[in-house]
Structures are given as structure tokens and as C-alpha cells.
Amino acid sequence: xxxxxxxxxxxxxxxxxxxxxxxxxxxxxxxxxxxxxxxxxxxxxxxxxxxxxxxxxxxxxxxxxxxxxxxxxxxxxxxxxxxxxxxxxxxxxxxxxxxxxxxxxxxxxxxxxxxxxxxxxxxxxxxxx
Numbered sequence: 001x002x003x004x005x006x007x008x009x010x011x012x013x014x015x016x017x018x019x020x021x022x023x024x025x026x027x028x029x030x031x032x033x034x035x036x037x038x039x040x041x042x043x044x045x046x047x048x049x050x051x052x053x054x055x056x057x058x059x060x061x062x063x064x065x066x067x068x069x070x071x072x073x074x075x076x077x078x079x080x081x082x083x084x085x086x087x088x089x090x091x092x093x094x095x096x097x098x099x100x101x102x103x104x105x106x107x108x109x110x111x112x113x114x115x116x117x118x119x120x121x122x123x124x125x126x127x128x129x
Contacts, residue, residue, distance in 0.1 A: 001051050003038075003077075004088075004098065005070050006058040012070065014041045017099040029066060034073060049081060056086040058098070059118035071117040079114070087115040 006013035008029075014037065016023045023045060027037040042049065055078045057070060078085035088098065 001047060002054045002056060002099070003042075003052050004056045004058060005074055007060055007062045007067065007070055009060070009062055012037075012066075014038060015098075016041070016045055016047065018045075022096065022099050029062075034069065038073075049077070052077075052081060052083055054078075054084040054086060056088050056098075057115060058088040067117045071115060075114045085113075085115050087118060089118065 001019075002017040004013075004015035004017065006015060011026045011029055012034065014025045014027060025037075025041045025044075027034070027041075055074050057074045059067065074085050088101075
């Protein structure tokens, strides 16, 4: 199974690619509860972390800190589980197309060790008052 984080402006879609289907749960953009949302989603689907074969992040324009937080979570989960982590740039692909592409990527290939966030603009950092 593959866990996909699809970053949207106002939400994050958690997608679980199972052998015969892709299940999606949309969660509120709150990086402070994202880990709990992931655990709840996997528990609802009766999936253990050890059953994951890969993790992927599908990037789209969002806040700088959200992109960094999701990337950090994906990299940490993949590293701790010893599985591949992928960056996806194809924004218009259907769930089934994403699933097929990822399944082909992980078949017989070495796993990337980490991914770097895909930013869409410069960070908006201001001086403290």
C-alpha cells in the first residue's frame, strides 16, 4: 500500500492506494494535528504503518510552513519505516493514474532517501518588531 499526501490550499487529502482501490480522506490544514489525522485514517482503514510500501507527496501552491511540515512528516515516516518516498508534480492525474505511476516506480527500483519541498514562491518572512 502507498500513502499519498495531496497538499491543497485549504486542506490535505490523505490517499491510501490499496491493491484494488484508492481511498481518500480530506483533513483540515492544521500541521499541529496532521500526525493524529494520519494515524486515525490508517486505523479507520485497518492498515498498520508497517504495511506501507511507499509514501508520496503531491505538491500544489500552499503556505511555506505547510509544505515544509508535510515534507518533513513524509520524509520521517519513510525513513523510520525504511520505505521509499516520492515527490509528485503531476497535478491533474486521477487517483488511478497516480496509483499506477507509483506502483511502476516502486517496482524493482531503489528508494529515494528523502525529498525536498516544492515551493511556489519565496517565503514571506518579516523582521520581528
